[in-house]
Amino acid sequence: MELSARQQRIVEIVKEKGPITGEKIADILELTRATLRPDLTVLTMSGYLDARPRVGYYYTGKTGSQLFQERLLKMKVKDFQSIPVVIPENSSVYDAICSMFLEDVGTLFVVNENGKLIGIVSRKDLLRASMGKQDLEALPIGIIMTRMPNVTTCTAEDSMLEIANKLISKQIDGLPVVKKDDNGEYDVIGRITKTNITKAFVYIGAEE
Amino acid sequence: MELSARQQRIVEIVKEKGPITGEKIADILELTRATLRPDLTVLTMSGYLDARPRVGYYYTGKTGSQLFQERLLKMKVKDFQSIPVVIPENSSVYDAICSMFLEDVGTLFVVNENGKLIGIVSRKDLLRASMGKQDLEALPIGIIMTRMPNVTTCTAEDSMLEIANKLISKQIDGLPVVKKDDNGEYDVIGRITKTNITKAFVYIGAEE
Numbered sequence: 001m002e003l004s005a006r007q008q009r010i011v012e013i014v015k016e017k018g019p020i021t022g023e024k025i026a027d028i029l030e031l032t033r034a035t036l037r038p039d040l041t042v043l044t045m046s047g048y049l050d051a052r053p054r055v056g057y058y059y060t061g062k063t064g065s066q067l068f069q070e071r072l073l074k075m076k077v078k079d080f081q082s083i084p085v086v087i088p089e090n091s092s093v094y095d096a097i098c099s100m101f102l103e104d105v106g107t108l109f110v111v112n113e114n115g116k117l118i119g120i121v122s123r124k125d126l127l128r129a130s131m132g133k134q135d136l137e138a139l140p141i142g143i144i145m146t147r148m149p150n151v152t153t154c155t156a157e158d159s160m161l162e163i164a165n166k167l168i169s170k171q172i173d174g175l176p177v178v179k180k181d182d183n184g185e186y187d188v189i190g191r192i193t194k195t196n197i198t199k200a201f202v203y204i205g206a207e208e
Numbered sequence: 209m210e211l212s213a214r215q216q217r218i219v220e221i222v223k224e225k226g227p228i229t230g231e232k233i234a235d236i237l238e239l240t241r242a243t244l245r246p247d248l249t250v251l252t253m254s255g256y257l258d259a260r261p262r263v264g265y266y267y268t269g270k271t272g273s274q275l276f277q278e279r280l281l282k283m284k285v286k287d288f289q290s291i292p293v294v295i296p297e298n299s300s301v302y303d304a305i306c307s308m309f310l311e312d313v314g315t316l317f318v319v320n321e322n323g324k325l326i327g328i329v330s331r332k333d334l335l336r337a338s339m340g341k342q343d344l345e346a347l348p349i350g351i352i353m354t355r356m357p358n359v360t361t362c363t364a365e366d367s368m369l370e371i372a373n374k375l376i377s378k379q380i381d382g383l384p385v386v387k388k389d390d391n392g393e394y395d396v397i398g399r400i401t402k403t404n405i406t407k408a409f410v411y412i413g414a415e416e
Contacts, residue, residue, distance in 0.1 A: 194401075
């Protein structure tokens, strides 16, 4: 975000004289409080300034670069996740491949009869299985899936940066966004893949 | 990047009095030119200040956030690309699947007898082919690959941001990094996938 000349001037005033009320800033700039309000809002929301009731505005001392980093860490899974595609545990490998093409996803989550996460299966797992000479319609998905507790999961509140790190370090394509229920089992509420990370990357580039 | 107190002071001096020589800045701060040199180097390299011979230092007027954006655009394909995996055009689908597992990649490039790019094949293409009832060892890769000129390509000098955009808008997993030869044909010199974008994302987060 580029500050306007007036916003830069406000930052300088607050840096020098803060904490300072909006009224006093308006006096110094010979402007009305109402004229200044949008600028003060922008500066507070973007993190350059902070405000305390009955005290006034003060300078946070953060550089643009630091504020950018903080924004990066504020990019959460919940802001970028996709809808999860789940299949029941009694599916065959053939069923799973069909779901994958039908839903056009690279990762499927396998759930038990209560809808709780029990495994995950990737395009790579299915390709490997289809190379065997087995009958795919008779091969249960449970045989080839990665089974809990070996499934890497994440929560809606995790940062995208954390997830990108996990995907790289564990060499996986995607993971389920889960919510633990009272019995310690997982409901699948979302899906995060390298596609979502790529979208987040495009988003930061387009943001300003 | 967070500026030190002294670096911030230098930026302020240059902002106010620039263009100004290093010597004069040193005078104002009551320091030697040699003591200041590292700070001036950091500030110039990071883009806060610029210097012209016989004129001195001046303030670029760029905020940390803008500088960050510029750095983002400077992240090039050549800095993040992976080694390409190519297969000859007379490969069977079975050969291709074996290469994909052996090399652990999600995208293969198909080349003619001169090593020039003629097509691309993804894990999804291979999975689709393996679902048919055909004999994979007898099925030529040319039948299922995406053929030139329908292959999206990029060059080593493209920015990662541009590529991330292409991967999302065209819904593809990866693309070849190519170099055009004198006959207008393409040599494949690298591979960029969503994995490389994810690594670039982790890189920006870890940078500062």
